[in-house]
Amino acid sequence: EIVLTQSPATLSLSPGERATLSCRASQSVSSYLAWYQQKPGQAPRLLIYDASNRATGIPARFSGSGSGTDFTLTISSLEPEDFAVYYCQHRSSWPRTFGPGTKVDVK
Amino acid sequence: QVQLQESGPGLVKPSQTLSLTCTVSGASISRGGYYWSWIRQHPGKGLEWIGYIFYSGSTYYNPSLKSRVTMSLDTSKNQFSLKLTSVTAADTAVYYCARDYDFLDVWGQGTTVTVSS
Numbered sequence: 001e002i003v004l005t006q007s008p009a010t011l012s013l014s015p016g017e018r019a020t021l022s023c024r025a026s027q028s029v030s031s032y033l034a035w036y037q038q039k040p041g042q043a044p045r046l047l048i049y050d051a052s053n054r055a056t057g058i059p060a061r062f063s064g065s066g067s068g069t070d071f072t073l074t075i076s077s078l079e080p081e082d083f084a085v086y087y088c089q090h091r092s093s094w095p096r097t098f099g100p101g102t103k104v105d106v107k
Numbered sequence: 108q109v110q111l112q113e114s115g116p117g118l119v120k121p122s123q124t125l126s127l128t129c130t131v132s133g134a135s136i137s138r139g140g141y142y143w144s145w146i147r148q149h150p151g152k153g154l155e156w157i158g159y160i161f162y163s164g165s166t167y168y169n170p171s172l173k174s175r176v177t178m179s180l181d182t183s184k185n186q187f188s189l190k191l192t193s194v195t196a197a198d199t200a201v202y203y204c205a206r207d208y209d210f211l212d213v214w215g216q217g218t219t220v221t222v223s224s
Contacts, residue, residue, distance in 0.1 A: 001170075034210040036154075043203055043214035044154065055212065087154055091209045095169045098154040 002026050004088055004099035012107040019075040021102045023088035028068045032092040035064055035073045038101075039084045047086075048073065078104070109133040111204050111215035119198075119222050125191040129204030129215060130184070137162050137182040142207035145178065145189045147200040148217075155200075159207055160187055194222045 003026040013019055023033065031051040036044035046055040048064035051071060061076040075082055083106055088099040115127035129143070136143055142159035149155070158168035160178040168176045177190045191198060199222045206213040 032209075036211070043205075043217050044211070045214070046210055046212050049210040049212075055210075089154075089156075089210070094167055095158075095171075096156050098156065100153045 001095060002029060002090055002093060002097055004090060004097055006086075006088060006099040006102045008102060009100070010103045010105060012105055013078055014107045015078050015080055017078050019073075019078055019082070019104055021073040021075075021086055021104075023066075023071040023073070023099050025069045025071075025090060025092075029090040029092035031067045032090055033064075033066070033071050034089045034091065035062075036087045036089065037082075037084045038087065044087060075104075109206060109213045111206065111213060113202060113204050113215045113218040115202075115218060115220070117219055117221060119194055119220060120224050121195055121222055122193055125189070125194050125198060125220055125222075127189045127202055127204075127218065127220070128186050129188070130186050131206075132185070134206070135182075136180060136185055136187060139163075140208070143180075143187045144205045144207040144211065146203045146205060146211070148203070149197075149200045157189065157191075157202075196222050198222050 005024050007022045033051050035048040038044040052064045063074045085101045085103045087101045110132045112130045119125045144159040145157040160166045175192045179188050201217040203217045204215045205211040
């Protein structure tokens with residue numbers, strides 16, 4: 001089973017700042033990595049798939065990069081609605097696994 | 108617009124079977140191309156992928172739950188279902204169904220299941 005680790009666990013930033021979230025895989029997942037956003041009481045929402053492709057309706061301030069074992073989700077300028085928990089997930093092999101999440105909160 | 112909705116008991120007694128159904132609207136589960144997955148989230152914790160069922164009926168279950176999980180399709184009702192046997196308090200979680208196109212692009216709202224006597 002591929003283990004995903006995310007850092008930092010919590011990121012405290014102000015609106016308008018840039019957020020950089022990291023996801024690292026225990027072995028290569030090629031570019032088969034997705035990012036999800038989850039707000040309290042809501043289901044996760046797909047943001048990025050296959051490392052760098054924005055899902056339908058996702059604003060351009062969200063971008064993803066990386067391949068192999070190291071990936072980054074960048075939010076170029078935080079909007080108030082972006083404060084949430086972010087998860088990465090791979091689809092390289094079964095079982096698919098998720099990272100433990102990074103919480104982006106208001107500084 | 109594709110929508111998924113979970114349904115089932117919110118309270119299950121220990122050692123009994125948890126049964127949930129996901130009703131899909133806006134898409135046919137009998138069309139190929141998608142897996143139909145279940146994911147759960149323990150209180151205050153991260154996400155755990157339980158498994159999927161394909162339109163053909165083939166399944167894959169997370170090895171950590173494989174001995175207790177069964178998934179099935181009801182194409183006449185455009186639904187798929189999850190059964191988890193011999194539940195314990197550790198199975199208390201929010202259970203989500205999702206459309207799986209190698210990534211989970213459409214999710215249900217989730218249903219909370221509590222295991223308690």
